[in-house]
Amino acid sequence: EPEVTQTPSHQVTQMGQEVILRCVPISNHLYFYWYRQILGQKVEFLVSFYNNEISEKSEIFDDQFSVERPDGSNFTLKIRSTKLEDSAMYFCASSGEGYYEQYFGPGTRLTVT
């Protein structure tokens, strides 16, 4: 069964550093998403991406965040200058045309020290 994959599973970085989280969505899906979950809190929407552009973003997704689909398979989330409060589990998801459910990857745990 096709799955969304994410790398790395755990990333530790120092405050102020740039990080790139990587995702490979399900191959025939057209909609891509990033969500995050700070420890002990709800899963929160960050951004959705369709047809090579951002279609929605939340208030969390400020100028320090960016997304890119650099090739036909990868979907990345970049955080330019990490802050302590960016420490969270980041989930990538994808969905297909005509399908309502989103399929999630296993997550990348980001720890900012």
Next chain:
Amino acid sequence: AQSVAQPEDQVNVAEGNPLTVKCTYSVSGNPYLFWYVQYPNRGLQFLLKYITGDNLVKGSYGFEAEFNKSQTSFHLKKPSALVSDSALYFCAVRDHNAGNMLTFGGGTRLMVKP
């Protein structure tokens, strides 16, 4: 704005007994509703959805959920719980007039005891 409430942090049931995990929602338009399950060190796994039509929807692993518009609820149910059902369950809503963004509840930990 859309929101989801899962009023129970944890639900405990004995194996073989029926289980219910509660969810209520708030959206301005018509809701699309979803249940996801998370096992340790795994991502969110889709269980079932309500989009339109029959209020009782069936999903994976014998789970079902009932959409109740008047009570704005979408409770997850299973007639006979298994120990392997023990996991974290998330309810999510999407307003069909407001893009694809999912809003999640806080999650309910289901513990099924032998």
